[in-house]
Amino acid sequence: MxxxxxxxxxxxxxxxxxxxxxxxxxxxxxxxxxxxxxxxxxxxxxxxxxxxxxxxxxxxxxxxxxxxxxxxxxxxxxxxxxxxxxxxxxxxxxxxxxxxxxxxxxxxxxxxxxxxxxxxxxxxxxxxxxxxxxxxxxxxxxxxKRGDLVRVAVLGEVAGLDAAALLQRRVELIQHADPYTLHVRVKELQPDLVLVTDSEYARTDAIVRVLKRNIEADPVRETALLQRRPDPALARRALADGFDAVLDMADPALLEAQLLNRANKIRINKDLIGKDRATGLLNKVGLRKKAQDLIRQAAQEGRPLAYGVIDIDKFKTINDTWGHSFGDIVIKRLSLTLAAKLGEHDLLSRFGGEEFVLVFWDCSLDEGRRKLDLLRQAFCAIPFEVGPAEIRQFSFSGGVAAYPHQRSENELFLRADAMLYEAKQGGRNRICAQA
Missing domain, CATH: 3.40.50.2300 (Response regulator)
Structure with a gap:
């Protein structure tokens, strides 16, 4: 092969x-x-x-x-x-x-x-x-594989932390000053970790409850209280209010080491929850979070997005004819073909079975259709050895939608999926797009 x-x-x-x-x-x-x-x-x-x-x-x-x-x-x-x-x-x-x-x-x-x-x-x-x-x-x-950026929202002043050094280790500190708008900021940024100093917690102990009770709150996001000096009574009250951990901030170097360790665990958990094990690509859960973040960034910067849904043609026939193990190889080869052609800010997900989703950053509908068609041609050119001296080529069909024509991740998927259905009905091995 x-x-x-x-x-x-x-x-x-x-x-x-x-x-x-x-x-x-x-x-x-x-x-x-x-x-x-x-x-x-x-x-x-x-x-x-x-x-x-x-x-x-x-x-x-x-x-x-x-x-x-x-x-x-x-x-x-x-x-x-x-x-x-x-x-x-x-x-x-x-x-x-x-x-x-x-x-x-x-x-x-x-x-x-x-x-x-x-x-x-x-x-x-x-x-x-x-x-x-x-x-x-x-x-x-x-x-x-620990390269993903981990965002940490910090409420209150933490002296001595080396933000630049942490950023080099892919941990970004985002300072926030107002406890009464922290929940709004967290909703906008979707940080992986929230740190609240003991002085800010003293101003209002409802901070963590407001963060945690939001029905849209990320259930795996940690919120930690930072203490200047040990106070067991305060720590017990903070944990009862909903804080996940209590950290000592008297020693900045120690706090930085703790943040780096937590960031590594956050990356591991995100990968295990949000990635497909067979291909290493984003799964449905991982795609939803990343796509929503990309849409928010596109809205802030006024950039377009192209959202593509593709499906391997006649995949059931491939499995029935050459076996599921061979079908798995076809899926892996497709994932490698797609991943090799994507930009740094693009997204790629194995959405389920033989279906994949791609999101192209700063890309119009027409440009997205062109990019996806080039990927289709690249995949069609791959020779698969299905038996001794027996070579076959396979294909996929795809549909494309675009932001801001469709505003949400769900709207983008539904529109692109409808275009995929049109491509399948039109004879397969083609890409369809319509605003």
């Missing part, structure tokens, strides 16, 4: 002399491929170390400790059993590793201490089922 882009964006490099996973290798690979990553197996230390050293660090590296009993030191110093200490010394120090171990090994605290002090990203115990291992590996891939 030749292609300019790799089929799987992420890889897990595994060092193991014998296959260690409960069940079998082919099933493990099948699960991994559905999550859009591949697994490469190594049974020699030298080859594994060389592959890790050449890698850019975006992949995962898993080591089966049981394999050390059978694996020999193949580094040019004779053939003998490899010791754990030797392996740890040879592993590139600028990467982190996942260690897989038996329950007996897991019960030895000193071994755990040695592992976590040796560039350990995570460790797990065997036996572990394929689907469980793949799900845990996927979560680790999510944790490594």
């Amino acid at each position: 030749p292609s300019a882009a790799p089929l799987y964006r992420n890889h897990v490099l595994v060092l193991s002399q014998s296959f260690f996973i409960k069940d079998n290798r082919s099933e493990l690979l099948l699960h991994a491929h559905k999550y859009d990553f591949d697994i490469l197996f190594f049974d020699e230390v030298s080859r594994f170390v060389e592959a890790v050293a050449r890698d850019d660090g975006d992949n995962l590296y898993l080591i089966d400790l049981d394999a050390l009993h059978n694996m020999q030191a193949d580094m040019g110093d004779g053939r003998r059993t490899l010791m754990l200490g030797e392996l740890l010394q040879r592993l590139p120090a600028d990467h982190s590793y996942i260690y897989l171990q038996s329950a007996r090994q897991g019960g030895r605290f000193l071994l755990q201490q040695r592992l976590v002090d040796s560039n350990c990203l995570a460790y797990a115990e065997k036996p572990i089922a394929n689907d469980v291992l793949v799900d845990k590996l996927f979560n680790l891939f999510v944790q490594k």
Whole structure:
């Protein structure tokens, strides 16, 4: 199945002399491929170390400790059993590793201490089922991707915080001065975290209740009270009022570290809630939030948006003829084709099944239709090997709507979906758009 882009964006490099996973290798690979990553197996230390050293660090590296009993030191110093200490010394120090171990090994605290002090990203115990291992590996891939901007609304003065340094780590502080309009500001900005100083809370203790009782409030958004000095009674009252946490702001450096840790957890939670696991794209939940934010920004800056809905043609026939695993590959290849052509501010979502949604920033209806048609042509040109020496090409149909012709995310979707239906009725493999 030749292609300019790799089929799987992420890889897990595994060092193991014998296959260690409960069940079998082919099933493990099948699960991994559905999550859009591949697994490469190594049974020699030298080859594994060389592959890790050449890698850019975006992949995962898993080591089966049981394999050390059978694996020999193949580094040019004779053939003998490899010791754990030797392996740890040879592993590139600028990467982190996942260690897989038996329950007996897991019960030895000193071994755990040695592992976590040796560039350990995570460790797990065997036996572990394929689907469980793949799900845990996927979560680790999510944790490594921490680029999304996290917005923090701050009510009150917090001295000493380095806003510029936080912004470099993709955490934006947004200062607000009036407690009586904070709920309006939060509704406009949709921050990921809200911080309220103890002095502002003293002015009106209804702040957090007003924020939390709004039926449209984000249920996963945290609101934290910042205290200048420990006050257990105040902290208990704040938690009873609805604050999720109480943080000490006496030490700005400590507070910055806490904010960075919280930002990382927020990114992980947003990815797990808002992204499709098979493709890594936004899902319905993630698209709705991002599209609403983009519409608000377009309204503020007076820019147009083009909103496209596409659907793979005759996808049921693809599944029925070549199997669901092949259908999954078609979906992944389409996601790679679409993602490679999008701008920095554009959005791409796997809306469900074989249906995708694209939102083009600063783009008119006609320009959106042209962009989507170019993507259609690119996908149609991809050769799929459905059997030995048997090549097929597939297509998709699409519909386009535009902001401000349609004002809300729901109106945009309904209009674009109606245009998609028109494209399907018109013979498929085409894009329809109408204001």
